[in-house]
Amino acid sequence: MNKLNKVMSEQVTTARQSAKDFFERGSVRQKFEELLGKKAPAFITSVLQIVASNELLKRADPTSVYHAAATAATLDLPLNNNLGFAYLVPYNDKKSGRQLAQFQIG
Template identity: 40%
Template sequence: MNDISKVPMKVLVQQDKVQRMLENTLKGKTRQFTTSLINVVNSNQSLADVDQMSVIKSAMVAASLDLPIDQNLGFMWLVPYKGMATPQIGYKGYIQLALRTGQYKKLNTIVVHEGEMKYWNPLTEDFEYDPKGKESDEVIGYLGYLRMINGFEKTVYWTKQNIEDHRMKFSKMSGKAKPSGVWASNYDAMALKTVMRNLLSKWGIMSIEMQQAVVQDEKAPETDVRDVTPTETNSIDSLLAPEPKGEPINDSNEATVPTNAE
């Protein structure tokens, strides 16, 4: 029995049942979503090698939160792990979701380098941060800050060791002593995400959308190939057959992915 999870993304997203599944969630945004999804998979071979339905369902987490899946933007990553794709929301994604509530006056998280943090009191949250005091590019920690429109404010500071302890304990996809995956390629971004997620979930106002994000973040999606079994006129065997020369899948409508990562 052939496995639809291995059908190329270009072909899989054209299936009637996949299209209906996408339309039920995305309504009029299906075409834009499938174009972005194909681009993401085409630009990352490791995503092309995992269960393709898990890629679609992970991307749909981003779509349900109205976050872009362009990996260069840093709002959402689709991370390969043990043959599946898993959604990982970036710190920019959490900031975006928080801003939509209209409850935050100020919200930010930054990288702290050696010499910049002069003083930090975890009880009173008094601190002295001086970016002009930077002594080297070595990262020693991460600061997060929020101020609500009602006047409530909160500052948190995580040392680099705090982040490492948290990563090794809670992030199953990051490796152990040595970071891997997104933690290896975007360590600071993932550390900032850890601080922002903790700050918002513990001290911020959690909208239904933000609660949904926290629950689904880094959670492997459930896939069921029976949901997308191809029709008789477009069988699995025909989908898995090599494309005939001179008749490539029409992808003339695919957009170019911008490269503007920060």
């Protein structure tokens, strides 16, 4: 397999990966632990609950969900739709044709 095919294969694998699988990576958990300390597991659980309850976010690129969640974590804002401090908002990126998630302050 040449380099280009390998890179394309890795991109397809990442694109098909669920947010849950993505957030189970050690490096992702470690990043949230650095940002939030002991609050990291609860924060990750809230992100996964939000994604699971929204069909558009389920289809969103997990990396975009990660970046949006990291923005909220950096600002120490809980992602809970009932509290309204911050939201994960799905949108369709017309350039790439992919479903993405973005951070929005409440």
